[in-house]
Amino acid sequence: MLHYAVVFFVIALIAAVFGFGGIAAGAAGIAKILFIVFVILAVATFLFGRNRGT
Template sequence: MLHYAIVFLVIALIAAVLGFGGIAGAAAGIAKILFLVFLVLFIASLIMGRRPRA
């Protein structure tokens, strides 16, 4: 999941350098969403991993 966020971030940066605003905006939006999903899953896995086994 983090891999996809990084890929879309790189695409957005390349598109921004080339001046394609619509493509850059869309790729940056996807990268932000994937980053937030990754962050939530990471925090959830940290919390679930620290629970004592029943």
């Protein structure tokens, strides 16, 4: 999931360089949402995975 967030971030940067503001804003928004979901899932995995081992 982090890979997709980085891909959309790169798309947003390329679109911004070429002047496509709407596409850049959309791709940046998608990248931000994917990154937040990744962080939430990573924290949940660390918390619940630690309890499973004991």
